[in-house]
Amino acid sequence: MTMDFIQYGLGRWLHIMAGVMWIGLLYYFNFVQVDAMKAAAADTPPTGAGITKHVAPRALFFFRWAAVVTVLMGAMMLGDKIDDALFFKERAYIPIGVGAWLGLIMFFNVWVLIWPNQKKILGIVSATDDEKAKARRVAFLASRTNTMLSMPMLFFMVASGGLFRRAIFGG
Amino acid sequence: MKNPLDTLWGTVISGLVLTVVLYFLARSMMGA
Numbered sequence: 620m621t622m623d624f625i626q627y628g629l630g631r632w633l634h635i636m637a638g639v640m641w642i643g644l645l646y647y648f649n650f651v652q653v654d655a656m657k658a659a660a661a662d663t664p665p666t667g668a669g670i671t672k673h674v675a676p677r678a679l680f681f682f683r684w685a686a687v688v689t690v691l692m693g694a695m696m697l698g699d700k701i702d703d704a705l706f707f708k709e710r711a712y713i714p715i716g717v718g719a720w721l722g723l724i725m726f727f728n729v730w731v732l733i734w735p736n737q738k739k740i741l742g743i744v745s746a747t748d749d750e751k752a753k754a755r756r757v758a759f760l761a762s763r764t765n766t767m768l769s770m771p772m773l774f775f776m777v778a779s780g781g782l783f784r785r786a787i788f789g790g
Numbered sequence: 791m792k793n794p795l796d797t798l799w800g801t802v803i804s805g806l807v808l809t810v811v812l813y814f815l816a817r818s819m820m821g822a
Contacts, residue, residue: 770805
């Protein structure tokens with residue numbers, strides 16, 4: 620009972636809270652900050668310095684660590700069924716398996732493509748102007764890819780349990 | 791051809807298309 624409460628009760632609660640923070644900040648970057656920074660850069664003089672200095676680093680901190688908590692809690696909930704999900708071994712675990720793979724690809728993008736390149740863009744690590752321009756493009760495309768992947772990922776997450784799965788994928 | 795991910799609308803439409811494709815793929819994997 621206690622283990623079930625931790626694995627499924629606390630696990631699902633924390634998974635969803637962290638997931639909301641992760642994807643919420645992803646949507647903030649893509650739907651708000653990218654265009655706001657473009658507009659700020661076009662101002663005379665440019666007005667985006669405050670966002671770069673004070674907003675983006677904080678947003679990225681919660682963004683990348685929320686991704687870690689989301690993935691860890693997801694893995695904890697799957698428990699010993701994780702291979703059934705990730706390798707599509709059991710019919711009922713196929714929807715959550717697809718969702719989990721999409722989430723893992725997004726997690727990879729956060730830690731391998733977005734964060735290391737954002738460190739160059741924000742000046743946390745030194746980079747030449749050419750390296751910064753390249754980093755900006757890679758981080759942007761990885762972030763947009765995650766926005767695109769978030770749509771099927773959320774579909775499969777909400778379509779993976781009990782009556783929802785039966786309604787969407789049949790008995 | 792322009793990368794659809796360069797625009798928000800392109801990103802959202804790509805996400806919707808991918809959702810539909812993966813839905814039918816999952817359905818066929820489940821034998822539905």
